[in-house]
Amino acid sequence: MPTIKDVAAHAGVSPSTVHYALNGKRSISPAVRERVLASVEALDYSASAVAQRMREHRSYSLGLVAPALPASDAAMMELLTATAARTSSADHTLGIFLNQTPQQVLALLRGQYVDGVLLIETAHDDPRIEALRGSAHPFVLIGQTGDMTGLSSVDFDFEEAFYLAFDHLARLGHREIGFLVPPGAADDDQGERKENWYATRRGLYRAQQQHGFRVELEPAPLDIENGHRAALRLIERSPHLSAIVASGHTQVGVLRALYSKGLRVPDDCSVIGVTTAQIAEWTIPRLTSVDLPLAAMSVAATDLLLRKVNGEAVTEQLLLPAALVERESTAPPRRTP
Amino acid sequence: MPTIKDVAAHAGVSPSTVHYALNGKRSISPAVRERVLASVEALDYSASAVAQRMREHRSYSLGLVAPALPASDAAMMELLTATAARTSSADHTLGIFLNQTPQQVLALLRGQYVDGVLLIETAHDDPRIEALRGSAHPFVLIGQTGDMTGLSSVDFDFEEAFYLAFDHLARLGHREIGFLVPPGAADDDQGERKENWYATRRGLYRAQQQHGFRVELEPAPLDIENGHRAALRLIERSPHLSAIVASGHTQVGVLRALYSKGLRVPDDCSVIGVTTAQIAEWTIPRLTSVDLPLAAMSVAATDLLLRKVNGEAVTEQLLLPAALVERESTAPPRRTP
DNA sequence: CTGTTAGCGCTTTCAG
DNA sequence: CTGAAAGCGCTAACAG
Numbered sequence A, B: 001m002p003t004i005k006d007v008a009a010h011a012g013v014s015p016s017t018v019h020y021a022l023n024g025k026r027s028i029s030p031a032v033r034e035r036v037l038a039s040v041e042a043l044d045y046s047a048s049a050v051a052q053r054m055r056e057h058r059s060y061s062l063g064l065v066a067p068a069l070p071a072s073d074a075a076m077m078e079l080l081t082a083t084a085a086r087t088s089s090a091d092h093t094l095g096i097f098l099n100q101t102p103q104q105v106l107a108l109l110r111g112q113y114v115d116g117v118l119l120i121e122t123a124h125d126d127p128r129i130e131a132l133r134g135s136a137h138p139f140v141l142i143g144q145t146g147d148m149t150g151l152s153s154v155d156f157d158f159e160e161a162f163y164l165a166f167d168h169l170a171r172l173g174h175r176e177i178g179f180l181v182p183p184g185a186a187d188d189d190q191g192e193r194k195e196n197w198y199a200t201r202r203g204l205y206r207a208q209q210q211h212g213f214r215v216e217l218e219p220a221p222l223d224i225e226n227g228h229r230a231a232l233r234l235i236e237r238s239p240h241l242s243a244i245v246a247s248g249h250t251q252v253g254v255l256r257a258l259y260s261k262g263l264r265v266p267d268d269c270s271v272i273g274v275t276t277a278q279i280a281e282w283t284i285p286r287l288t289s290v291d292l293p294l295a296a297m298s299v300a301a302t303d304l305l306l307r308k309v310n311g312e313a314v315t316e317q318l319l320l321p322a323a324l325v326e327r328e329s330t331a332p333p334r335r336t337p
Numbered sequence C: 001c002t003g004t005t006a007g008c009g010c011t012t013t014c015a016g
Numbered sequence D: 001c002t003g004a005a006a007g008c009g010c011t012a013a014c015a016g
Helices: A003-009 A015-022 A030-043 A047-055 A074-089 A102-110 A129-132 A159-173 A190-211 A224-237 A248-261 A277-282 A296-308 B003-011 B013-024 B030-043 B049-056 B074-089 B102-110 B127-134 B158-172 B191-211 B223-236 B252-258 B277-282 B294-309
Strands: A061-066 A093-098 A114-120 A139-142 A153-156 A178-182 A214-219 A245-248 A270-275 A287-292 A317-320 A323-325 B059-064 B093-098 B116-120 B138-144 B155-156 B176-181 B216-219 B243-247 B272-276 B288-291 B319-322 B323-325
Touching: A003 A015, A047 B049, A047 B243, A061 A074, A061 A102, A061 A296, A074 A093, A074 A114, A074 A277, A074 A296, A074 B074, A074 B093, A093 A102, A093 B074, A102 A114, A102 A129, A114 A129, A114 A178, A114 A296, A139 A178, A139 A296, A139 B030, A159 A178, A159 A190, A159 A270, A159 A287, A159 A323, A178 B003, A190 B116, A224 A245, A224 A248, A224 B127, A245 A248, A248 A270, A248 A277, A248 B074, A270 A277, A277 B277, A296 A317, A317 A323, B003 B013, B013 B030, B030 B323, B049 B155, B049 B252, B059 B074, B059 B294, B074 B116, B074 B277, B074 B294, B093 B102, B102 B116, B102 B127, B116 B127, B116 B252, B116 B294, B155 B294, B158 B176, B158 B191, B158 B243, B158 B272, B158 B288, B158 B323, B176 B191, B176 B223, B216 B223, B223 B243, B223 B252, B243 B252, B252 B272, B252 B277, B272 B277, B277 B288, B294 B319
Parallel strands: A061 A093, A061 A114, A114 A139, A139 A153, A153 A317, A178 A214, A178 A245, A245 A270, A270 A287, B059 B093, B059 B116, B116 B138, B138 B155, B155 B319, B176 B216, B176 B243, B243 B272, B272 B288
Antiparallel strands: A093 B093, A287 A323, B288 B323
16 A cells, blocks of 8 residues: 555655645645646555544544344334435444443544444433443434433434324224333333333323323333234224224234234224334335334434534434324224224 | 553553553563553553554454445345444444445545445446455455456355245145246346346246246336336236245235235235345235345355455355245145146 | 654564 | 564644
């Protein structure tokens, strides 16, 4: 690899001249400039990024710190791709870091490996957050944590999302609604999940007060299998339900349960999701759902982080709205109760 | 950020002693060692990664170079997550680079931004490959290209995959099979797609010679919508088909088409996919499919690349096998023809 | 308009 | 067993 010195020698100038010729931060005579450029061409020179980073104390890259990252998690995928796209369009690099200990995350920042990190799937007393909190390193949460003072984060509005889902069903005339409750409602739950559950419940109550419907709760972890089992329990226990609300990946399980029971969607039972558009578009029938604004969240989080990295003292906690998209899985109930 | 000098001063030793105390490459008296470690602790020192990289001419990170990366592509997601997991378990960092020009990819390597790159979605005369070919930089393809001499790559065995799909249907007794042909069969197609189509056809022919069945071709780009349209055309044109083979995301469209026509799967028509397990698990009914070994491919490619980065002169072109997984979408045909 | 030079923080000879 | 010093490749302040 040729260095800036090689180019300088080849062109018969000094290294600094080469440097300035390559990024016009000071004026240069056209003749010299030409000569330098020719040498650059001849030697096929390109500056060493590591040396530049070392000098500038910046790596121009961001880290996405996530837990395991299951390949099957559509939401995580959407966050990831949107973040990667945004990062690279801002002329930065995105590094992916899985399963890091708090110390490792700190080391990343301290070693200038990355200029800032995006934390996803944060928990209530997330040790990674506590480790970062004291340090002056830029970081942004996608999600939330217990004590948000001084932190920047991007999340979506759980309350509004679930309100929209129940409101939609109620407007269609449903009065007996099943709800696959995401983890967080259990007595021993705490932290972020608990907060999310409170928000979820606020949304539900608001819709309920407004329209007056009955809701039948059934807890279900967010994967397909658990959604399937929970939906079966729900249907068997309460065959009179005319609609089901489900989130995460559980809708797929709900549809499967209804299908296996010979119930048609939406004719016999409506289903509404609170999930990513991708999942909603893949099912048969396509799911009416409150589409989570994951791409927008990624973009917002990346932009926030970039501002921090650039020295701005921002502290923003954004809550992005989710929007209801009517597809094919909801309709008025068959018979009015 | 404290530097190695600060620690040295604090401990009353030289920088090199600090260095050796931290990574025992030469012996050190326990006393001094203790003192240094205490200072490291006291100052909360950790070495600057960029300085180390600069010195060592290595970045300990790999690049994943991909085109647009649509959030909805399940296969790409699986490659990505598996690669990230493997990379980090090998104590390297994975950088994601989207939409890079050949020059940019080269600059990545030359600037020591990354030690090597993984290229995905390569085309026949991929300019990125041509740019890298001459250089001595380590890279591995996930996929293939026209001239593979001297290149390392990992792919799956198209011929075997499609053979398995048709063989499975034929063994079940199907004699009239529809096939949504992935792009590559058209006259003006060329390069990798064409090669893949040839391999696909070889698999089909082999099964056909062995079992003797009729196959009805219908071209379809790999997304849901096109799968849907192509399946509708196929069903309308040839209502006697008892099974359909589809790949990519098209199966979802096929199921939708069958559903809308009132045809039950697998009772009225079997469907088999050549796709990722994720898609197959999400449909109703679950798809019997030749599950592509995407995670294994990522791991293999990452390992190959790591070996190259470490100076081994490897040139391997791996073709990993795909395996048929029976789920719920295939059964013997209703009536024997 | 151009050149010289002093580092960035680390690793690694080379000396002692 | 320890220290001094050179240098990775680049940038920017300082001189001319």
